[in-house]
Amino acid sequence: MRPITRSLQELQEDPVRLDALAWNRRGALKGAALAAMGTALGAAIPFGRHMPAGLLPAALAQGAGAPPVLRMDGKAPLLILGERPLVAETPENLLDEPVTSAANFFIRMNGQLPDPVADADGWVLTIDGEVNTPLRLTVGELRSRFPNVTMQLQMECGGNGRSQFSPATRGNQWGNGAISNAAWTGVRLKDVLAAAGLKPSARFTGHFGADPHLSGATDRDAISRGMRIEKAMDEDTLLCFAMNGAPIPNVHGAPLRMVVPGWPGSLSQKWLKRITLLAQPHTGAGMGGTSYRTPVRPIIPGSNDNGASFADMESMPVRSILSSHANGTRLPAGSRAMALRGAAWAGDDTVRTQHVSVDFGATWQEMTLAAPANRHAWQRWQGNVALPSDGYFEIWYRATDSKGRMQPHAAPNWNPQGYGANAIGRIAVLVG
Structure with a gap:
């Protein structure tokens, strides 16, 4: 396979090319693609063997163009998705x-x-x-x-x-x-x-x-x-x-x-x-x-x-966020653990469990989940995960509600205005 010579930004702008470089027609990772993708990401991928077929790494899936940042008195630097009306x-x-x-x-x-x-x-x-x-x-x-x-x-x-x-x-x-x-x-x-x-x-x-x-x-x-x-x-x-x-x-x-x-x-x-x-x-x-x-x-x-x-739409579907770390977090070489925090909620229902994976969903670890402050409040969660080495990792996180409904791997029930998407969340982490 020809080596990847494009920059990370160029790959972000052309995820189709990255996908073609990495996956064969059967959806399996090409022999040299894991190393090539690691080069694009700037690190080895310790759990690369568990990457689902066709998955675009979270570090590249965000795209090259970041939204503009809001500058408004009394407001944090939110990400502007629309200016008229303001969103x-x-x-x-x-x-x-x-x-x-x-x-x-x-x-x-x-x-x-x-x-x-x-x-x-x-x-x-x-x-x-x-x-x-x-x-x-x-x-x-x-x-x-x-x-x-x-x-x-x-x-x-x-x-x-x-x-x-x-x-x-x-x-x-x-x-x-x-x-x-x-x-x-x-x-x-x-x-x-x-x-x-x-x-x-x-x-x-x-x-x-x-x-x-x-x-x-x-x-x-x-x-x-x-x-x-x-x-x-x-x-x-x-x-x-x-x-x-x-x-x-x-x-x-x-x-x-x-x-x-x-x-x-x-x-x-x-x-x-x-x-x-x-x-x-x-x-x-x-x-x-x-x-x-x-x-x-x-x-x-x-x-x-x-x-x-x-x-x-009435009661919103189960969802969770990871708030302790941003996508693209870099940790010093030798870091072998992360203390994670976040929140989960489920519309009119409550959240039963919160899980996290560091190996592309091959295994999941249950987090500690707090009760809501009152009905209809979100629930905070926390826990520690181990990292076996330096390299590129993804933290995946999913919640399960009180009726046993879990966040899916992909947004369900496609509709023209895009309501109800609650797929598993994930962020990229680079150690070293």
């Missing part, structure tokens, strides 16, 4: 806090950023539709009239993991960083709905925010989603006016936002101004078709589908 992902290694700080909280805008509100307590929320007593309540009245609660709650974009799909789908190409676990303070939505008096016909909600449409049109909502009444009446679905003990930052929905933990983050309406109760599913922007909906039966990847037979 920014939190690198996994910035999610090493048990409670996600405002600085490290990912950003997902759908429209323009509203101007900050001078009188937060005077902000008005309307409850109408299929209720006996429509309400108009200020944030100040919400605070004083209903019991205040503070909970750690996971919030995850429905498109988290979208970049795992092949062929690529529409939408922001998230890695695993569209997740947060802040401490939210507010009132239970169920208490407010009880005060309005639900009619028997109130089976769904519709939510409206104050963020202007991206086009500037005043007769269009940037996003307006809704959910089944059962989730609205969940104990953990909150109307929030504080985040981590402080006022919610404007970019995250001040002065009032809904938090619907465990379900797609698009339901957690920011700059919340109205909730309407409906007899039929809401038809606002971001509802129906392929919006936040996935196939009930598999469709051909890459095919067009109008989503007529799809179902709304």
